Amino acid sequence: xxxxxxxxxxxxxxxxxxxxxxxISQGVDVDCLTFDYGQRHRRExxxxxxxxxxxxxRHDIVPLGGLTPFLESSGSSLVSDSDVPDCYYTDExxxxxxxxxxxxxxxxxxxxxxxxxxxxxxFYAAHSSDWSIxxxxxxxxxxxxxxxxxxxxxxxxxxxxxPYIEMDKAAVVRRGVILGVPFxxxxxxxxxxxxxxxxxxxxxxxxxxxxxxxxxxxxRYL
Amino acid sequence: xxxxxxxxxxxxxxxxxxxxxxxISQGVDVDCLTFDYGQRHRRExxxxxxxxxxxxxRHDIVPLGGLTPFLESSGSSLVSDSDVPDCYYTDExxxxxxxxxxxxxxxxxxxxxxxxxxxxxxFYAAHSSDWSIxxxxxxxxxxxxxxxxxxxxxxxxxxxxxPYIEMDKAAVVRRGVILGVPFxxxxxxxxxxxxxxxxxxxxxxxxxxxxxxxxxxxxRYL
Numbered sequence: 214x215x216x217x218x219x220x221x222x223x224x225x226x227x228x229x230x231x232x233x234x235x236x237i238s239q240g241v242d243v244d245c246l247t248f249d250y251g252q253r254h255r256r257e258x259x260x261x262x263x264x265x266x267x268x269x270x271r272h273d274i275v276p277l278g279g280l281t282p283f284l285e286s287s288g289s290s291l292v293s294d295s296d297v298p299d300c301y302y303t304d305e306x307x308x309x310x311x312x313x314x315x316x317x318x319x320x321x322x323x324x325x326x327x328x329x330x331x332x333x334x335x336f337y338a339a340h341s342s343d344w345s346i347x348x349x350x351x352x353x354x355x356x357x358x359x360x361x362x363x364x365x366x367x368x369x370x371x372x373x374x375x376p377y378i379e380m381d382k383a384a385v386v387r388r389g390v391i392l393g394v395p396f397x398x399x400x401x402x403x404x405x406x407x408x409x410x411x412x413x414x415x416x417x418x419x420x421x422x423x424x425x426x427x428x429x430x431x432x433r434y435l
Numbered sequence: 436x437x438x439x440x441x442x443x444x445x446x447x448x449x450x451x452x453x454x455x456x457x458x459i460s461q462g463v464d465v466d467c468l469t470f471d472y473g474q475r476h477r478r479e480x481x482x483x484x485x486x487x488x489x490x491x492x493r494h495d496i497v498p499l500g501g502l503t504p505f506l507e508s509s510g511s512s513l514v515s516d517s518d519v520p521d522c523y524y525t526d527e528x529x530x531x532x533x534x535x536x537x538x539x540x541x542x543x544x545x546x547x548x549x550x551x552x553x554x555x556x557x558f559y560a561a562h563s564s565d566w567s568i569x570x571x572x573x574x575x576x577x578x579x580x581x582x583x584x585x586x587x588x589x590x591x592x593x594x595x596x597x598p599y600i601e602m603d604k605a606a607v608v609r610r611g612v613i614l615g616v617p618f619x620x621x622x623x624x625x626x627x628x629x630x631x632x633x634x635x636x637x638x639x640x641x642x643x644x645x646x647x648x649x650x651x652x653x654x655r656y657l
Contacts, residue, residue: 273505275501275502275505276501277499277501278501279497279498279499279500279501280497280544280547280548283495283497283544283547283548283551284547284548284551285551286551286552287550287551308590311590312547313546313547313548313550313551313588313591314543314544314546314547314550314584314587314588315547316587317543317546317547317583317584317587318540318543318544318547320543321536321539321540321542321543322502322505322536322540324535324536324539325502325505325506325534325535325536325537325539325540326502326505326506326535328509328535328536329505329506329507329508329509329535330508348586348587348588348589348590349586349587351586353586354583354586354587357579357582357583357586358583358587360579360582360583361539361576361579361580361582361583362536362539364570364571364573364575364576364579365536365538365539365570365571365576365580366535366536366570367570368530368533368570369535
């Protein structure tokens, strides 16, 4: 039996690494795509490279640095000089970490690459803990983006799949534990220093998810 | 009264140049975006630059050349070595000129830039003559892409507008004549030589549109 091929939008973070392990455990032949959009935490790309190399899956870095100057005026902490806030991940100030259109751009490019490779599925690891601050992680966005991708790819149909979209991050952690995900190699922190800060919204979300799941985060924080 | 600001996806072709003139005539303050995705007919970018400069509108070229190597395997004539077919624009072989995901990628990036600039509208000049070969010019695609953009941009809402989507290309030509569009400066040909070929699908479509509209195309063909 020929195994199913899929493209995974792969940041090197906890969620997409768990999804990568999940797909592999299901026998899916995964091509990983990591997007370099000039993000402050480029450190995540190194994690993505390390983990995908160890797993022996195809991994490409998609260079979108040409877009970064166009996004600076958004004031997003991830693509401008604006500081990454230290706050709870559903606080109003966490909105400063939103990058305009990030998921839609990544999904569109991934779908275009899938179509070019004759691959029919694109996966992304959106989950419910991100719904409040990141509109492009919500089910209604996912459905619209999926529709757009399906309709755009009429001649070589591509579908979009977000298997964790109704799960919270604690559930993703629990799934990762079962799958043996090397959490210590994944990178979440938006500050992108040598060690994760433990205080930015995504570090706080991660720590809370481990606690809610009843496991210890093996990451060494600052 | 502060004039409405908008972003226009601007190729330098007949349709988007007509839409540019149309928006300006309505007092809209237009920012043009032209996408460099390694297209064979990069010649169109020079047309876009010339026309936007004469009009004195802001014009940025968005560099997406990093994507081109990923699209080559699609075999699309516009981003690979595959020859541009000479055929009628609704022929099966015209599908070779489809670039996977092109409009969705451009719309997503344009929406991200609009959101970063605090601009609430993105325009694109899709029309009904392209429905048969280009799925990403169809009304149902437009509606889905629009939904995805609106939902993605929840904190700084951006809308997508395609005012020509129910018009055929002849109607766009008629509109351009009324607006005084300098058609001779626009570029359509997919072959991207020194002069338009007159035989590729987009040249054929253009010539037919002028004939149906009852005007002569001022372009000098090969």
